[in-house]
Amino acid sequence: MTALANLQAPSLDDLEALAQDAYARLPEAFRRLCEGVVIRVEDFPDDETMTEMGCETPFDLLGLFRGIGLAQGGGQMQTGQFPNMVWLYRRPILDYWAEHEESLGHIVTHVLVHEIGHHVGLSDEDMEAIEAAAG
Structure with missing residues (x-):
C-alpha cells in the first residue's frame, strides 16, 4: 500500500491551522492593521453570499x-456592529x-492576504509584496 492510499482531504480545522500559520507569518506592520479581524473557515459560502x-x-x-474596511472608515467599532471577518x-x-501547481499553504496565504487587503485598501502590488514577505 502506498502512502497516498491513506491520505484524506484537509479538514476545516486543518485549513484554520494553515490560515493561522499564514497570518502569523505576515509582516508585523500588516498584522497591526488587521487587529480585530476574525478569520473563519467554512466548507462553502452560504446561499445569501452566493447570491450577493x-x-x-x-x-x-x-x-x-x-x-x-479601514479604507471605508472601519477603524472604530460601532455599537451593534459585527466584527470584520x-x-x-x-x-x-x-x-x-x-x-x-501551488502548495496548499501558498493558496491559503494568497486568499488570506487578498481578503485582508480589502480591509486595509491595498493595491494588488502591495498584496503581492506582503505575500512575498510572508514566504
Whole structure:
C-alpha cells in the first residue's frame, strides 16, 4: 500500500491551522492593521453570499471579507456592529489546489492576504509584496 492510499482531504480545522500559520507569518506592520479581524473557515459560502456575489456555483468563491474596511472608515467599532471577518472556503480552496501547481499553504496565504487587503485598501502590488514577505 502506498502512502497516498491513506491520505484524506484537509479538514476545516486543518485549513484554520494553515490560515493561522499564514497570518502569523505576515509582516508585523500588516498584522497591526488587521487587529480585530476574525478569520473563519467554512466548507462553502452560504446561499445569501452566493447570491450577493453573483456566484454560479459554490466553488466560485475562495474567500470573502465582510465588514467595514479601514479604507471605508472601519477603524472604530460601532455599537451593534459585527466584527470584520475574513471567510475562507475550504472546498473551493481544495478544488483550486487540486487543479494548480501551488502548495496548499501558498493558496491559503494568497486568499488570506487578498481578503485582508480589502480591509486595509491595498493595491494588488502591495498584496503581492506582503505575500512575498510572508514566504
